[in-house]
Amino acid sequence: AFKKACRGYGRxxxxxxxxxxxxxSLVQYLEKPVEFENGLFVTGKFDQYQLNTPYYAxxxxxxxLWNKIFLxxxxxxxxxxxxxxxxxxxxGFLLAELIPEMNDIFSDQPQLEDSxxxxxxxxxxxxxxxxxxxxxVSLPEHPVVIFIDDWQWAxxxxxxxxxxxxxxxxxxxxxxxxxxxxxx
Numbered sequence: 001a002f003k004k005a006c007r008g009y010g011r012x013x014x015x016x017x018x019x020x021x022x023x024x025s026l027v028q029y030l031e032k033p034v035e036f037e038n039g040l041f042v043t044g045k046f047d048q049y050q051l052n053t054p055y056y057a058x059x060x061x062x063x064x065l066w067n068k069i070f071l072x073x074x075x076x077x078x079x080x081x082x083x084x085x086x087x088x089x090x091x092g093f094l095l096a097e098l099i100p101e102m103n104d105i106f107s108d109q110p111q112l113e114d115s116x117x118x119x120x121x122x123x124x125x126x127x128x129x130x131x132x133x134x135x136x137v138s139l140p141e142h143p144v145v146i147f148i149d150d151w152q153w154a155x156x157x158x159x160x161x162x163x164x165x166x167x168x169x170x171x172x173x174x175x176x177x178x179x180x181x182x183x184x
Contacts, residue, residue, distance in 0.1 A: 001013045001175055001177075002030060002033065002034060002037075002039070002143075002145060002175055005143050005145070005173060005174060005175040006037060006039070006140075006143050006173070008140065008172045008173055009170070009172070010138075010166075010170040010171040010172055010173070010174040010175065011170075011174075011175050011176075012162070012165070012166045012175075012176045012177075012178065013175065013176070013177045013178070014178050014179075014180070015027060015177060015178065015179040015180070016179075016180055016181075016182035017179075017181070017182060018181060018182065018183055019181050019183070023149075023179040024149055024179060027147050027149075027177050027179060028043075028147070030145065030147075030177075034143075034145050037143070038141060038142050039142055039143045039144065039145055040065060040068050040069070040137075040142055040143070040144045040145065041145045041147070042061045042062075042064040042065045042068060042144075042145070042146055042147070043060070043061060043064065043146075043147045043148070043149065044056075044057035044058060044059070044060035044061030044062075044064070044146070044147075044148045044149070045057055045060065045148065045149040045150050046148070046149070046150040046151060046152075046153040046154050046155075046158070047150070047153060048150075048153045050153075050155075051153060051155060052155065053155065054155050054157040054158065055098065055155070055157055055158050055161065056155065056158070057148045057149070057150075057154070057158065058098075058130075058148070058158055058161060059098055059099070061146045061147075061148055062098060062099055062130075062133070062146075063098075063099050063100075063101060065137065065144065065146065066099050066101055066102060067101065069137055070101070080136065080137070081105045083136050084102075084105060084132075084133060084136050084137075085105055085106070087132040087133075087135070087136055088129050088132050088133065091125055091128070091129045092105065092106035092129075093106055094125065094126055094129045095129055095130075095133055098130075123157075123160065126161075127160075127161060127164045127165075130161065130165070131164075131165065131169075131171065134165070134171050134174055135171060135172070138171060138172060138173040138174040139173055140173055143173040143174065143175065144173065144174050144175070145174075145175045145176075145177065146174075146175070146176045146177070147176075147177045147179070148176065148177070148178055148179070149179045150179070150180065150181070151178050151179065151180035152180045152181045152184040162176070162178065
């Protein structure tokens with residue numbers, strides 16, 4: 001799946017299994033080969049005590065991804081920031097809410113009024129912003145692998161986002177691995 005992601009074919013891989021069987025260890029074994037191919041490997045983990053926190057594990061993973069991009073590409077940081085800002089337009093505040101480290105990119109951007117927007121449109125806007133961010137940072141020169149563990153404790157918004165990330169417009173140079181306890 002990672003080799004296919006390196007060739008531009010995005011994937012979602014599900015890793016089911018019982019508690020303690022080694023799902024996490026198996027997936028973390030992939031980190032070194034990903035880094036060897038100049039890829040970015042980040043993780044997030046759902047928590048049974050954070051069931052009511054939307055996007056809990058995505059927030060962790062995307063924050064780590066941004067930090068890796070920022071630290072590894074400081075010379076290209078402003079170039080990447082400009083691309084992200086152009087891509088998400090006036091919805092950048094949604095990224096800054098999810099990843100506070102990105103506040104500097106969108107600090108001069110006012111938050112849009114959501115009083116006239118329904119929940120379906122709000123979800124669509126959020127998903128679009130996340131997709132655009134992933135499209136900008138998932139490149140042939142550094143494909144992105146996101147491993148999110150413990151999906152059995154995922155909130156419904158995160159489950160919807162996972163489904164939306166793998167619609168008919170599959171993200172290129174991107175692999176998401178989702179591990180979960182199949183007995184729960």
